[in-house]
Amino acid sequence: MPYSLHDLLGDTLAGHRLTEEEAVRLLKTRNRDVWDITAAADELRERKVGDIVTYVRNQNIHVTNICKNLCGFCGFGRRADAPGAFYDDPLTVREKALTAVARNVTEICLLSGVHPDYTLDSYTDLISSVREVAPGVDIHTASPDEIAWAAGQSGVSTAEAIERLREVGLGTLQGTAAEILVDSVRRVICPGKCDTATWVRIIKEAHDLGVRSTATIMYGSCESAEDRARHLGILREIQDDTGGFTELVPLSYLHENTALYRAGLAPAGATGREDILLIAVARLFLDNFDHIQVSWGKVGTKMAEMALLSGANDLGGTMFCDDVSVDAGGEGADYLDPGEMQRIAEDLGRVLRQRTTTYGMV
Numbered sequence: 296m297p298y299s300l301h302d303l304l305g306d307t308l309a310g311h312r313l314t315e316e317e318a319v320r321l322l323k324t325r326n327r328d329v330w331d332i333t334a335a336a337d338e339l340r341e342r343k344v345g346d347i348v349t350y351v352r353n354q355n356i357h358v359t360n361i362c363k364n365l366c367g368f369c370g371f372g373r374r375a376d377a378p379g380a381f382y383d384d385p386l387t388v389r390e391k392a393l394t395a396v397a398r399n400v401t402e403i404c405l406l407s408g409v410h411p412d413y414t415l416d417s418y419t420d421l422i423s424s425v426r427e428v429a430p431g432v433d434i435h436t437a438s439p440d441e442i443a444w445a446a447g448q449s450g451v452s453t454a455e456a457i458e459r460l461r462e463v464g465l466g467t468l469q470g471t472a473a474e475i476l477v478d479s480v481r482r483v484i485c486p487g488k489c490d491t492a493t494w495v496r497i498i499k500e501a502h503d504l505g506v507r508s509t510a511t512i513m514y515g516s517c518e519s520a521e522d523r524a525r526h527l528g529i530l531r532e533i534q535d536d537t538g539g540f541t542e543l544v545p546l547s548y549l550h551e552n553t554a555l556y557r558a559g560l561a562p563a564g565a566t567g568r569e570d571i572l573l574i575a576v577a578r579l580f581l582d583n584f585d586h587i588q589v590s591w592g593k594v595g596t597k598m599a600e601m602a603l604l605s606g607a608n609d610l611g612g613t614m615f616c617d618d619v620s621v622d623a624g625g626e627g628a629d630y631l632d633p634g635e636m637q638r639i640a641e642d643l644g645r646v647l648r649q650r651t652t653t654y655g656m657v
Protein backbone atom coordinates (compact mmCIF):
# COMPACT_ATOMS: atom_id res chain seq x y z
CA MET A 296 0.00 0.00 0.00
CA PRO A 297 1.50 3.42 -0.90
CA TYR A 298 1.82 5.79 2.03
CA SER A 299 -1.21 8.10 1.66
CA LEU A 300 -0.85 11.82 2.16
CA HIS A 301 -3.44 11.60 4.91
CA ASP A 302 -1.37 9.02 6.81
CA LEU A 303 1.87 10.92 6.25
CA LEU A 304 0.41 14.15 7.65
CA GLY A 305 -1.26 12.30 10.53
CA ASP A 306 2.03 10.59 11.43
CA THR A 307 3.88 13.90 11.21
CA LEU A 308 1.42 15.50 13.61
CA ALA A 309 1.97 12.53 15.90
CA GLY A 310 5.73 13.11 15.95
CA HIS A 311 7.12 11.43 12.82
CA ARG A 312 10.19 13.30 11.55
CA LEU A 313 9.71 13.94 7.84
CA THR A 314 12.47 12.67 5.58
CA GLU A 315 13.82 14.85 2.78
CA GLU A 316 12.11 12.56 0.23
CA GLU A 317 8.80 13.10 2.00
CA ALA A 318 9.40 16.85 2.03
CA VAL A 319 9.99 16.72 -1.74
CA ARG A 320 6.69 14.91 -2.17
CA LEU A 321 4.88 17.61 -0.19
CA LEU A 322 6.64 20.45 -2.05
CA LYS A 323 5.59 18.95 -5.39
CA THR A 324 1.89 18.77 -4.49
CA ARG A 325 -0.19 20.54 -7.12
CA ASN A 326 -3.86 19.81 -6.41
CA ARG A 327 -6.26 20.51 -3.53
CA ASP A 328 -4.06 18.34 -1.31
CA VAL A 329 -2.12 21.59 -0.83
CA TRP A 330 -4.84 22.66 1.61
CA ASP A 331 -4.44 19.45 3.67
CA ILE A 332 -0.73 20.18 3.97
CA THR A 333 -1.28 23.79 5.02
CA ALA A 334 -3.98 22.71 7.52
CA ALA A 335 -1.57 20.22 9.13
CA ALA A 336 1.14 22.88 9.29
CA ASP A 337 -1.29 25.36 10.82
CA GLU A 338 -2.29 22.81 13.45
CA LEU A 339 1.36 22.26 14.34
CA ARG A 340 1.90 26.02 14.54
CA GLU A 341 -1.03 26.31 16.93
CA ARG A 342 0.29 23.54 19.15
CA LYS A 343 3.82 24.92 19.20
CA VAL A 344 3.39 28.65 19.58
CA GLY A 345 -0.34 29.24 20.03
CA ASP A 346 -2.32 32.07 18.50
CA ILE A 347 0.24 34.81 18.87
CA VAL A 348 1.55 36.56 15.77
CA THR A 349 4.86 38.24 16.47
CA TYR A 350 6.82 41.06 14.87
CA VAL A 351 9.98 42.97 15.66
CA ARG A 352 10.29 46.71 15.58
CA ASN A 353 13.40 47.09 13.50
CA GLN A 354 15.11 49.27 10.96
CA ASN A 355 17.34 48.29 8.08
CA ILE A 356 20.35 50.46 7.42
CA HIS A 357 21.91 49.90 4.03
CA VAL A 358 25.54 50.92 4.34
CA THR A 359 26.58 50.28 0.75
CA ASN A 360 25.30 48.55 -2.35
CA ILE A 361 28.82 48.10 -3.72
CA CYS A 362 29.38 44.37 -3.72
CA LYS A 363 32.06 41.90 -4.70
CA ASN A 364 29.58 39.11 -5.30
CA LEU A 365 27.10 40.45 -7.87
CA CYS A 366 24.78 37.48 -7.36
CA GLY A 367 22.53 36.77 -10.32
CA PHE A 368 19.34 36.90 -8.23
CA CYS A 369 20.08 40.31 -6.70
CA GLY A 370 18.96 43.69 -8.00
CA PHE A 371 20.68 45.61 -5.19
CA GLY A 372 24.43 44.94 -5.35
CA ARG A 373 26.54 46.66 -8.02
CA ARG A 374 30.08 47.58 -9.01
CA ALA A 375 31.66 50.71 -7.50
CA ASP A 376 31.55 52.52 -10.86
CA ALA A 377 27.95 51.55 -11.71
CA PRO A 378 25.17 54.18 -11.69
CA GLY A 379 23.47 54.42 -8.31
CA ALA A 380 26.38 52.93 -6.37
CA PHE A 381 26.59 54.39 -2.85
CA TYR A 382 28.70 54.04 0.23
CA ASP A 383 27.98 55.54 3.67
CA ASP A 384 30.79 56.27 6.11
CA PRO A 385 30.40 55.34 9.80
CA LEU A 386 29.29 58.91 10.66
CA THR A 387 26.36 58.75 8.25
CA VAL A 388 25.48 55.28 9.54
CA ARG A 389 25.52 56.72 13.05
CA GLU A 390 23.03 59.41 11.98
CA LYS A 391 20.75 56.75 10.53
CA ALA A 392 21.04 54.74 13.74
CA LEU A 393 19.96 57.80 15.71
CA THR A 394 16.83 58.03 13.54
CA ALA A 395 16.17 54.36 14.24
CA VAL A 396 16.52 54.90 17.99
CA ALA A 397 14.03 57.78 17.79
CA ARG A 398 11.61 55.30 16.22
CA ASN A 399 11.93 53.04 19.26
CA VAL A 400 13.32 50.07 17.40
CA THR A 401 14.73 47.11 19.30
CA GLU A 402 16.79 45.90 16.35
CA ILE A 403 18.99 47.56 13.76
CA CYS A 404 19.96 45.49 10.72
CA LEU A 405 23.11 46.62 8.99
CA LEU A 406 22.40 45.18 5.60
CA SER A 407 24.82 45.76 2.79
CA GLY A 408 26.70 44.61 -0.20
CA VAL A 409 30.03 42.97 0.53
CA HIS A 410 32.30 45.88 -0.34
CA PRO A 411 35.50 44.55 -1.93
CA ASP A 412 37.64 46.88 0.21
CA TYR A 413 36.00 45.95 3.52
CA THR A 414 38.21 44.44 6.19
CA LEU A 415 37.33 43.24 9.67
CA ASP A 416 38.04 46.77 10.92
CA SER A 417 35.40 48.16 8.53
CA TYR A 418 32.81 45.96 10.23
CA THR A 419 34.00 46.70 13.76
CA ASP A 420 33.95 50.46 13.00
CA LEU A 421 30.39 50.26 11.68
CA ILE A 422 29.10 48.19 14.57
CA SER A 423 30.88 50.40 17.13
CA SER A 424 29.39 53.58 15.69
CA VAL A 425 25.88 52.11 15.92
CA ARG A 426 26.49 50.66 19.37
CA GLU A 427 27.57 54.08 20.67
CA VAL A 428 24.22 55.72 19.87
CA ALA A 429 21.99 52.65 20.25
CA PRO A 430 23.18 50.87 23.39
CA GLY A 431 20.09 48.74 24.06
CA VAL A 432 19.39 47.69 20.51
CA ASP A 433 20.20 44.29 18.95
CA ILE A 434 22.65 44.89 16.15
CA HIS A 435 21.79 42.24 13.61
CA THR A 436 24.39 42.04 10.89
CA ALA A 437 27.07 40.11 8.97
CA SER A 438 26.22 36.96 7.07
CA PRO A 439 28.63 34.01 7.06
CA ASP A 440 29.81 35.21 3.64
CA GLU A 441 30.69 38.62 5.09
CA ILE A 442 32.45 36.96 8.02
CA ALA A 443 34.47 34.81 5.61
CA TRP A 444 35.39 37.89 3.55
CA ALA A 445 36.32 40.09 6.52
CA ALA A 446 38.36 37.32 8.15
CA GLY A 447 40.22 36.59 4.90
CA GLN A 448 40.95 40.27 4.26
CA SER A 449 42.34 40.72 7.77
CA GLY A 450 44.16 37.41 8.09
CA VAL A 451 42.26 36.06 11.10
CA SER A 452 40.15 32.96 11.58
CA THR A 453 36.40 33.25 11.06
CA ALA A 454 35.78 32.35 14.72
CA GLU A 455 38.10 35.18 15.76
CA ALA A 456 36.28 37.57 13.41
CA ILE A 457 32.93 36.71 15.03
CA GLU A 458 34.42 37.16 18.47
CA ARG A 459 35.80 40.60 17.53
CA LEU A 460 32.41 41.69 16.16
CA ARG A 461 30.71 40.50 19.31
CA GLU A 462 33.13 42.44 21.48
CA VAL A 463 32.18 45.70 19.75
CA GLY A 464 28.44 45.08 19.90
CA LEU A 465 27.22 42.46 17.43
CA GLY A 466 23.96 41.02 18.81
CA THR A 467 22.89 38.36 16.33
CA LEU A 468 24.28 37.16 13.04
CA GLN A 469 22.32 37.32 9.80
CA GLY A 470 21.60 33.85 8.49
CA THR A 471 21.59 35.25 4.97
CA ALA A 472 23.90 34.25 2.12
CA ALA A 473 22.48 30.75 2.61
CA GLU A 474 20.31 31.10 -0.50
CA ILE A 475 20.15 27.41 -1.42
CA LEU A 476 22.76 25.31 0.36
CA VAL A 477 23.50 23.12 -2.64
CA ASP A 478 26.75 23.96 -4.41
CA SER A 479 25.54 23.16 -7.93
CA VAL A 480 22.80 25.78 -7.46
CA ARG A 481 25.15 28.27 -5.78
CA ARG A 482 27.50 28.09 -8.76
CA VAL A 483 24.64 29.46 -10.89
CA ILE A 484 22.91 31.96 -8.59
CA CYS A 485 25.76 33.22 -6.36
CA PRO A 486 29.16 31.97 -7.56
CA GLY A 487 30.98 34.75 -5.66
CA LYS A 488 29.68 33.64 -2.27
CA CYS A 489 31.17 31.11 0.11
CA ASP A 490 30.27 27.49 -0.54
CA THR A 491 27.84 25.39 1.49
CA ALA A 492 30.48 23.83 3.77
CA THR A 493 31.90 27.26 4.66
CA TRP A 494 28.44 28.70 5.37
CA VAL A 495 27.63 25.78 7.65
CA ARG A 496 30.98 25.95 9.46
CA ILE A 497 30.72 29.69 10.16
CA ILE A 498 27.11 29.59 11.34
CA LYS A 499 28.04 26.76 13.72
CA GLU A 500 31.04 28.72 14.97
CA ALA A 501 28.75 31.66 15.73
CA HIS A 502 26.24 29.47 17.55
CA ASP A 503 29.04 27.78 19.51
CA LEU A 504 30.25 31.23 20.58
CA GLY A 505 26.74 32.02 21.83
CA VAL A 506 25.87 34.31 18.91
CA ARG A 507 22.47 33.28 17.60
CA SER A 508 21.32 33.78 14.03
CA THR A 509 18.37 33.55 11.74
CA ALA A 510 18.18 30.81 9.11
CA THR A 511 17.10 31.78 5.60
CA ILE A 512 16.18 30.13 2.34
CA MET A 513 16.04 32.06 -0.95
CA TYR A 514 13.77 30.01 -3.18
CA GLY A 515 11.99 30.41 -6.49
CA SER A 516 14.94 30.90 -8.83
CA CYS A 517 16.40 27.84 -10.54
CA GLU A 518 16.52 25.26 -7.75
CA SER A 519 14.45 22.07 -7.65
CA ALA A 520 12.13 20.78 -4.93
CA GLU A 521 14.94 18.32 -4.07
CA ASP A 522 17.34 21.27 -3.58
CA ARG A 523 14.85 23.02 -1.28
CA ALA A 524 14.43 19.87 0.78
CA ARG A 525 18.23 19.36 1.02
CA HIS A 526 18.55 22.97 2.20
CA LEU A 527 15.93 22.46 4.90
CA GLY A 528 17.67 19.21 5.84
CA ILE A 529 20.96 21.04 6.39
CA LEU A 530 19.27 23.68 8.55
CA ARG A 531 17.59 20.99 10.64
CA GLU A 532 20.90 19.20 11.17
CA ILE A 533 22.57 22.43 12.33
CA GLN A 534 19.69 23.16 14.68
CA ASP A 535 19.98 19.65 16.14
CA ASP A 536 23.64 20.38 16.85
CA THR A 537 23.52 23.94 18.14
CA GLY A 538 19.95 25.12 18.74
CA GLY A 539 21.22 28.53 17.68
CA PHE A 540 18.69 29.48 15.01
CA THR A 541 16.00 31.90 16.14
CA GLU A 542 13.67 31.27 13.21
CA LEU A 543 13.44 30.37 9.54
CA VAL A 544 13.05 33.35 7.21
CA PRO A 545 11.88 32.16 3.78
CA LEU A 546 12.82 34.70 1.10
CA SER A 547 10.84 34.40 -2.10
CA TYR A 548 12.94 35.31 -5.16
CA LEU A 549 12.04 38.70 -6.64
CA HIS A 550 13.02 38.43 -10.27
CA GLU A 551 12.32 41.76 -11.94
CA ASN A 552 15.64 43.56 -11.97
CA THR A 553 17.94 40.56 -11.78
CA ALA A 554 20.56 39.18 -14.18
CA LEU A 555 19.39 35.61 -13.62
CA TYR A 556 15.92 36.37 -14.96
CA ARG A 557 17.21 38.52 -17.83
CA ALA A 558 19.47 35.65 -18.89
CA GLY A 559 16.54 33.24 -18.92
CA LEU A 560 18.08 31.14 -16.14
CA ALA A 561 15.23 31.63 -13.66
CA PRO A 562 11.44 31.93 -13.88
CA ALA A 563 9.50 35.02 -12.76
CA GLY A 564 9.78 34.02 -9.11
CA ALA A 565 7.94 31.39 -7.07
CA THR A 566 4.22 30.86 -7.64
CA GLY A 567 1.64 31.40 -4.89
CA ARG A 568 1.38 27.64 -4.47
CA GLU A 569 5.13 27.41 -3.97
CA ASP A 570 5.17 30.29 -1.47
CA ILE A 571 2.46 28.68 0.63
CA LEU A 572 3.92 25.18 0.42
CA LEU A 573 7.41 26.37 1.35
CA ILE A 574 6.01 27.83 4.58
CA ALA A 575 3.88 24.78 5.34
CA VAL A 576 6.58 22.21 4.59
CA ALA A 577 9.12 24.22 6.59
CA ARG A 578 6.76 24.13 9.59
CA LEU A 579 6.22 20.38 9.24
CA PHE A 580 9.83 19.48 8.43
CA LEU A 581 11.70 21.77 10.84
CA ASP A 582 10.48 20.11 14.01
CA ASN A 583 13.30 21.78 15.98
CA PHE A 584 12.33 25.35 14.99
CA ASP A 585 9.66 27.21 16.94
CA HIS A 586 9.31 30.14 14.61
CA ILE A 587 8.61 30.37 10.89
CA GLN A 588 8.53 33.89 9.52
CA VAL A 589 6.72 35.19 6.48
CA SER A 590 8.50 38.01 4.72
CA TRP A 591 5.79 40.53 3.75
CA GLY A 592 8.35 42.55 1.79
CA LYS A 593 8.80 39.58 -0.55
CA VAL A 594 5.28 38.18 -0.88
CA GLY A 595 3.04 41.17 -0.05
CA THR A 596 0.68 41.54 2.90
CA LYS A 597 -2.23 39.52 1.47
CA MET A 598 -0.02 36.52 0.78
CA ALA A 599 1.62 37.03 4.19
CA GLU A 600 -1.78 36.56 5.80
CA MET A 601 -2.29 33.30 3.88
CA ALA A 602 1.15 32.18 5.08
CA LEU A 603 0.01 32.82 8.67
CA LEU A 604 -2.75 30.28 7.95
CA SER A 605 -0.19 27.81 6.62
CA GLY A 606 2.29 27.41 9.45
CA ALA A 607 3.93 30.82 9.82
CA ASN A 608 3.70 32.69 13.13
CA ASP A 609 5.94 35.71 12.66
CA LEU A 610 5.56 38.77 10.46
CA GLY A 611 9.20 39.82 10.63
CA GLY A 612 10.08 43.45 11.04
CA THR A 613 8.66 46.90 10.45
CA MET A 614 11.90 47.52 8.52
CA PHE A 615 11.34 51.22 7.70
CA CYS A 616 13.56 50.64 4.67
CA ASP A 617 14.25 47.62 2.43
CA ASP A 618 16.22 48.70 -0.60
CA VAL A 619 17.15 45.10 -1.31
CA SER A 620 13.56 44.13 -2.09
CA VAL A 621 12.63 47.50 -3.64
CA ASP A 622 15.62 47.36 -6.03
CA ALA A 623 14.66 43.84 -7.05
CA GLY A 624 11.12 44.96 -7.90
CA GLY A 625 9.25 44.40 -4.60
CA GLU A 626 6.42 46.92 -4.34
CA GLY A 627 5.63 48.49 -0.96
CA ALA A 628 8.56 46.57 0.53
CA ASP A 629 9.96 49.31 2.72
CA TYR A 630 7.70 49.71 5.78
CA LEU A 631 4.81 47.89 7.39
CA ASP A 632 3.05 49.72 10.19
CA PRO A 633 2.25 47.63 13.28
CA GLY A 634 -1.34 48.89 12.90
CA GLU A 635 -1.58 47.03 9.60
CA MET A 636 -0.02 43.95 11.20
CA GLN A 637 -2.67 44.21 13.92
CA ARG A 638 -5.39 44.23 11.28
CA ILE A 639 -3.96 41.07 9.70
CA ALA A 640 -3.65 39.26 13.05
CA GLU A 641 -7.17 40.28 14.15
CA ASP A 642 -8.60 39.15 10.83
CA LEU A 643 -7.32 35.66 11.68
CA GLY A 644 -8.59 35.81 15.27
CA ARG A 645 -5.05 36.01 16.59
CA VAL A 646 -3.14 38.36 18.82
CA LEU A 647 -0.25 40.55 17.66
CA ARG A 648 2.74 40.85 19.98
CA GLN A 649 5.96 42.78 19.65
CA ARG A 650 9.04 40.60 20.17
CA THR A 651 12.77 41.06 20.48
CA THR A 652 15.22 39.62 17.94
CA THR A 653 15.47 36.44 20.00
CA TYR A 654 11.71 36.15 20.61
CA GLY A 655 11.44 37.61 24.08
CA MET A 656 8.18 39.60 24.39
CA VAL A 657 8.47 43.39 24.54
Ligand code: SF4
Nearest residue numbers: 362364365366369372
Ligand atom coordinates in the same frame (compact mmCIF):
# COMPACT_ATOMS: atom_id res chain seq x y z
S1 SF4 B 1 22.70 39.27 -2.56
FE1 SF4 B 1 24.11 40.34 -1.19
S2 SF4 B 1 26.11 39.49 -1.73
FE2 SF4 B 1 24.77 39.04 -3.46
S3 SF4 B 1 25.00 40.79 -4.88
FE3 SF4 B 1 23.26 41.24 -3.54
S4 SF4 B 1 24.13 42.47 -1.93
FE4 SF4 B 1 25.84 41.39 -2.92
